Amino acid sequence: MDEKREPDLIDRFNSWRERHMSHKQFVLVLSFFVGVLSALAAYLLHHLIHFIQHLLTGGFDVHSFNWLYLVFPVIGIFITGLFIRKVVRDDISHGVTKVLYAISCRKGQIRRHNTWSSLIASGITIGFGGSVGAESPIVMTGSAIGSNLGQLFKMEKKVMMLLIGCGAAGAVSGIFKAPITGLVFVVEVLMIDLTMSSLLPLLISSVTAATLSYILMGTGTTFEFTPEVFDLSRVPFVLLLGIVCGMVSLYFTKVTVNIESFFKRFKNPYVRLLIGGGTLSVLIFLFPPLYGEGYETIKQLIDGSSETSAMILEKSLFFDQAHLLLLFMFLLVVFKAFASTVTNCAGGCGGIFAPSLFLGCVSGYLFASLCNLTGIGVGVIEKNFALYGMAALMSGVFHAPLTGVFLIAELTGGYELFLPLMMVSVSSYLTVKVFDSNNIYAVRLAQRGELITHHKDHAVLTTLKVADVVEKNFLPVAPEMDLGALTSVVAKTKRNIFPVLNAAKHLVGVIYLDDVRHIMFRQELYHRYSVASLMREVPERLSIEEPMEVVMRKFEETGAWNLPVEDVTGEYIGFISKSAIFTAYRNTLLEFTSD
Secondary structure, three states: OOOOOOOOHHHHHHHHHHHHOOHHHHHHHHHHHHHHHHHHHHHHHHHHHHHHHHHHHOOOOOOOOOHHHHOHHHHHHHHHHHHHHHHHOOOOOOHHHHHHHHHHHOOOOOOHHHHOHHHHHHHHHHHOOOOOEOHHHHHHHHHHHHHHHHHHOOOOHHHHHHHHHHHHHHHHHHHHOOHHHHHHHHHHOOOOOOOHHHHHHHHHHHHHHHHHHHHHHOOOOOOOOOOOOOOHHHHHHHHHHHHHHHHHHHHHHHHHHHHHHHHOOOOOHHHHHHHHHHHHHHHHHHOHHHOOOOHHHHHHHHHOOOOHHHHHOOOOOOOOOHHHHHHHHHHHHHHHHHHHHHHHHOOOOOEOHHHHHHHHHHHHHHHHHHHHHHOOOOOOOHHHHHHHHHHHHHHHHHOOHHHHHHHHHHHHOOHHHHHHHHHHHHHHHHHHHHHOOOOOOOHHHHHOOOOOOOOHHHHHHHHOOHHHHOEOOOOOEOOOOEHHHHHHHHOOOOOOEEEEEOOOOOEEEEEEHHHHOOOOOOHHHOOOOEHHHHOEOOOOOEEOOOOHHHHHHHHHHHOOOEEEEEOOOOOEEEEEEHHHHHHHHHHHHHHHHOO
């Protein structure tokens, strides 16, 4: 007789808190600790990046080019690649995409190493010059913290998803000191429904993380900005900037997706490093503002000082060539997408928050400068439009207009510019939606039908998997069997469907009991009919890997009540019935909607 397992510390704690604390109260406690841990992770990553950058580039000559720009990015990506392959041994790229996948397809479960692996990998990549941002990795870290706390205390799937959202909200709020943005980001980008049961935990995580960040990093905004008064006569230019930034957002997304597709053909990590790292190094050598997150360039552009052109061109081949500033900035817009994407494709780790802010800032400043230069809009304020461009790119790239508005307002303290920020964000968002229905994070999952959305029916179907509802207790028959042998099989089961399998276990047809009921008791016919002569073709076949939306469409098109399921090799697995799907749908819907 097996000995009864002794309850461990977590089991004893869970027993205690069930007696002394309600479930909702415990979720609030967890959301508080998720906010604290997410903010600490954001603080550590922020300082790791700046420590490495200062160590490597603090002594660079600002009056000339620096050859080490050709070396540092490759070294950083090489170290990151070794860390991921030898220590982590798992793919940790595309942080927010992986969070979306965990919500959609993994029941809110994120691996334990993600609580620290993305933090270290992105710190090395960005510190050495990788042209990416720290925000997606920290969102992955915060979400992993929430998921693993939920797993530790054996929370159900609905709470696990909420804790992932709490981690993401805390991470965004902590790294930007932007509590409203953290909350809005979870709703718009992670697409977690904002109900009364989810609002308070998300707020607690977001506010807790922002407060701790204020304590650790000071109460000042990320970018110091003194806005000029918004003139209503500039509304047409703001809307036009939104359209321009919408097209830049679309360009950024398309370049990212296409370069990623190009790199998929190279399986050897050192070939990817050679191509991607070499490309990145050359781009950074020619355009030093592409080094790292690019926040220094943003600060210079929104500062609005007369020395902006000199600061932007520092450390480059174009120093003292102020007349080339606008061309230089245009090339920054063109090549930033390449630099960001090849950083990750070469083996680095980073996100696209910072690249989007960088692109938007440069695009807005360039747009305003061209308006003033050509006389189209004399008096257009460059630093204001640099700010608008940041909101517009965020809205366009992430399909998140509210996130763009609140993030820029909280990053800069530019609350006086809410109206133009809303205008430019909506204009950019609507422009992008004409061409692409999914944001840059979601496009990979949408292509595979694995993206959860705010549409409740679609969200529920996304979380359902064919493997969860397939039934395998159907007795198979062979084509060469006669009616007598078929009758013997019928007597052993209460099922009224019998799959007909060949020697390779592939489905060649199906026998319905109603088709043979009138002859199955006439023994004189037992050897006259074979299964092959009595079986029917199936109206449609399902693959075990097909998304449930496709499955439901096939049921509707065929009018069938049961359809067979095959594996990727074509081997028969079982049947799915509409009733099984409806039962699973109702159960899952309860998880989504119950408060």
